[in-house]
Amino acid sequence: MLACAGASAATIEGQVTLSLDGKPLRPEEAAEAVVYFRPSTPVAAPPARRPVDMTTLRKQFSPRILPVTVGSEVRFPNQDPILHNAFSTSKENSFDIGLYGQGEGKAQRFDKPGYVRVYCNVHHSMVGHILVLDTPFFVRPDAQGRFRLKDLPAGKGDLVVWLDRATPWHAQLVAGKDGPVEVKLELAQKKVPPHMNKFGKPYGRSSDGGY
Template identity: 40%
Template sequence: MSRLRAACSCIALLSSLGAGELLAGDIQANVRDKAGKGVANAVVVALPATPTPGTTGGPSATMIVDQINKEFIPYVLPVLVGSSVNFPNRDNIRHHVYSFSPAKTFELPLYTGTPATPVLFDKPGVVILGCNIHDWMIGYIYVSESPYFAKTGADGKAVLTDLPQGEYVVRAWHPRLEGREEATERKLTVARSGATETVWEIGLLPDLRIRRAPIPGQSGYH
């Protein structure tokens, strides 16, 4: 009987250790401008200080960047390297989507509906989207080499979830970031459970996007 109890205790101990190994922590990020206001559409990414196999890259689900009312929706889309993105045109006119960015150069000539083949983003970096027909249409795809990333909401906050415990290099990026993304780097320690908080105060460059012009004699915009 004592041997049975000992065996059960051993099994329970191993089970608890196994469950503990599944525990993971979060990073609660807050990105603000110089005036202390939350910055939306910032991407926060955490890279393991000592990368291990399986923690970077790899296939991911197909994502979507819509074209609605002659705008890219969302304005900023973070994806994992190896992801594919579809660019459906939901307007009743044709668009011509392209990018000349080193991380991904591609072109989708004038079309409506959804292209038959999504675009594969197989290199990390920032991809700037444009439309040859509508100059004000600008969008961004942030291709992350790490699976641990998140985009800030209107309040400037984002949560990176389920990070294994350990040391991470964390940085923030925004389309109008003043300076280099690498300048935002910091080291954080993520515990086996719970949240680690971090705050950035970043400078923002002026928004130089071309403004949409009103349609003569109408209430809408081009």
């Protein structure tokens, strides 16, 4: 049975701080993280009513990290005057929209919860991250690293803080009863992880494939 989100009233708030090699980073760098709460009693997570954009701009995916609910569509507009590609070999949500030029781009629907790492088959350094969530309760920290999840169903659940370069932070807590949460993440992974192209082969010597 799915709980009714309309009966929600609880709040979870806290602070996310980042460090690299043991040294603290600027608070605003935590704003890329995704904080989500999964209640012990599942709550319906409707898909977005319209496609959510992950734009290609200056040979980067923007936003670099994108949270969506299951069943949502993500569109890949191209604002660069060059060709791009977006693909993923993620087990449950693999896709390939092919080469595309400047314009609105194609959309891809994500029907399975999980993490989708997105690459461009033309540009090796391009990487994006899509979190397909089975909960409607998610938020990003502000420029000070603070977050506030509101209108939650009171009771137990799992709180997760996710950032691509850190090990995900997990805690089981009681929404509406536990106090402010302090989350510390150490960045230990590369911003562009080693990867092959969509054919499972190394990228060519030219990082842009001629585009």
